[in-house]
Amino acid sequence: MGDTGSQVAPRKLPRLATPTRGGKEMTTRRLQTKTQGRLAMAVLVIACACGDSATEPPPDGPDLIVSIPDAPASVAYGSTFHMEVTVLNRGTRTAGRTQVFFLHSADQTITTADAVLGSEFTDTLAVDRELQMGVRVEPPRDALGTLYYGACVDPLPDEIDTENNCSVAAGVEIFLPPPFGAVVDRTHQSLTSRIVSGGGQTSYQVYRRRSEAGDFSRVRDVSASGEETSYTDTGLEPNTVYYYKAIACKDAICSDESDEWGGLTEVVGPVDIPAVPETRGEKVNISFGTDKARVHWDAVPRATYYRVYQDEDLDAEVSAPALSYYDDDPNTFLGAYQTTRYKVQACNKAGCSGDSETVVITIPPPG
Template identity: 30%
Template sequence: MRKIWKKAAFLGLGAVFLGLLGGCFLFAPPSVPQGVSASDGDYPDRILVSWNAVRGAQRYEVFRAEEEDGDYEKIGESTTTTFPDTEAQGNRLYWYRVRACNQFGCSALSEADSGYYLAPAPPLPPQNVQASDGTFSDRIRVTWSEVVGATYYELYRSDIPGADFLRIAQVSTTSYDDQGIVLGRTYYYRVKACNSYGCSNFSETDAGFAAASAPGAPQNVEASDGTYSDRVRITWDPVPGAARYEVWRAASQGGTYELLAETTATSYDDRAVTAGTTYWYKVRAWNVLGYGPFSEPDSGYAAAGGGGGGGGGAQLPGQVSGVSASDGTYYDKIRITWNSVSGARTYRVYRSTTGVEGTFSQIAEVPSGTTSYDDTTITTLCQEYWYAVSAWNDAGEGPLSVPDSGYLGGTLEQVKTDKIKVTVTPSSTDATEATVKLEWEAVKDATKLGVYYEIWRRAPATISTKIAETTNTNYEDTVEIGKTYYYKIRACSTYECILCGPFSGEVTVVVACNPAPPTNVTATKSDTTKVTVSWSAVNGAQKYQVYRSTSATGAYTYIGETTGTSYTDEPPIPSSGSVTYYYKVKTCVACGCGGLSAASNGVTFSAP
């Protein structure tokens, strides 16, 4: 008996110990949720966050941030394993974490997952726009982060910070290599994200440049010898790849040279001189990769008294600045503009196909009151040309400007909404389908500009998607009957420098539930009191309705329906004389029935 008691006591203590041990796990917060997933564009108005159930959890708390490593804020709770975030903004990426809770506390936050929904609106501006700083020697690479809801991007560039930005490209990727540049020059870039609803605002601006080799020493440095009484003019040849020049001066050839001035021109007037005193000058060029070597020195002086004509004669005009050639702004010309130069009587415009020094040829000369020129002599779309300008007066020609490149291009015009014609025809082979035919007016110069057309379609409460491309001005789309569709069209070009035009307005097409009727409807007297009506099957039909009349062109009355392609009718037999019966059939699908078929042949019954 004592042994039995001891055994029972031992077992009881063990049960108490196990109960306490179990309580350590039972009375604790739940574990971290696993499998957290946020929907990626699956819903038109929300982001659905889901996760795996956690044992012991009574509720779940959902947190959201705009960056994966950002500050997460609680946005709601759920007693299930899903949470619909209806407060999120469309076309924006969000990050979500979840924790499980019960009466003893909450778990740590789960791993994060991102999600978004596509709203019927333009996307947000691109983030993280970066232009390469000397990474490449022949281009500037511009990159940016992908934007939710964007189907393409527009890239804009400016040569001057704060000036107007010109569109230079339209791409579907998140990077672009800009090769239409001058090496060593800094350019400024902005990007827009676009979809079928329009484009975002501009992104933040970023600057970049292409690396050039360090410039060489300026050649043919010459200082004026008594040409002017109030200055010494120093001139030199342009150095390829130079962004600016430094002019240095000394009192003797072997003396100490000091920096006198910086300039982007290839001449400089030293007015801090004493007439009759000789000065020595050196010049060196600079770009982003550093300074080139000094030139050979040359001496010069300002004339004392009236020597050399003093400063009263005509002076060479300075270098033209601000030269800009249009980048794809016009189909039929490249417009060159520049800043006016004091003392100029005319401007000479030069053109090159490479932009290399020594390859420029004069193409025009315009009076000093004009600071623009339209080059209409070129006809090749997208080909890059380089332009430079110099100023002229009675003393001669000033230095050639820094060149700029341009090309023929542009943006196509909009397809006219009021010229879009829509025709809907039920399919003769499938009862559930219809053909929507769209016809529109060609945009201007369509053949010359390599135009093709994009057709975009959407259903109610969805995003438009491109369904076709065609070089024709019509398109036939096969759709499901009994539904509504929205179409829009835009013109695009096979030429890279011709940008797609804006979309036409949306055209609403309501496709009625009107399946095509059967064909080959025939009526056969099967015995003295019955008629068998038969017809050809219509693909997709769910059933057929049969109608009868005593006149081929009279009113028809519904008499029955069938899922097959024949129907047996027992029409009324006349008590005297005779009567002829005709039959028509309707095709029916899920959304309803179509129109009556052509009449069958007549079947005549006579009184017994």
């Protein structure tokens, strides 16, 4: 008999199951052979598709997002403003028509539950394309301080992500504008001013000084809820110039100071009618809009105010010591400035002078 121990038949080892990897079951089979008296181990890795892949295909569909609104940082009380947003499709397919809602929020988070100011329908929007749309906003009449505005786009049925359809909020400060004042009547011991503002205030702080170089002091708080208020300052000296300015307030919120205005009290006793003033004028060029006009005159002794006429119609009464009048409504045609004519009278409690020479403010010749 031969040496039966010189040859060993290959021995098949059991199949060992290993943890899955990448969604496929991995099996290892070890083969053991003896070749030339040496033991060799071979490991075979066999992959089989025994389940779904863990790597899902990328989502497919439109994805609409809305930019932060383009709106002014601040707006005067009683004014409107334009708000605009950009809608972008950053998905993988064209977005169908939908609707954008413009919203006013009570806080800095914009949601579809916020107050709707208006809406606009979109057109279809290709991938990576954008469109702009906007609305005219009228803030609430009783609101001051910072208000929050934004927009949401109505999600589409096949949209990839419906959690990004609302914009970030834009804060718009609603502020009280400074008032405007002018002296409209006078006696030898009082000056009456008309104070005008855009509304929203409940009172004015009125300040006065006696000389052009002096310091202002607060003389009165005047209750005022309308757009126009009259205030009479009494106990003044005759034939004396006083200057004023005012601040509009609502509770703890107040406007900036107004420009100052002035008035001249009358003299005590009889006075002559003032002489005719010397006048001149100029056109005020407005870069983006209709040009305006300004009329100047020299001071006339004993004149406490001046009447300015445009083309025979009384256009304004200007209290001394002011010596000019800015006309923001000159003659125009189709929005363009036209030649305008002015005359001025000097006045006091005795009456008014005759007309000044006509001031003609013309359109400059072309070229």
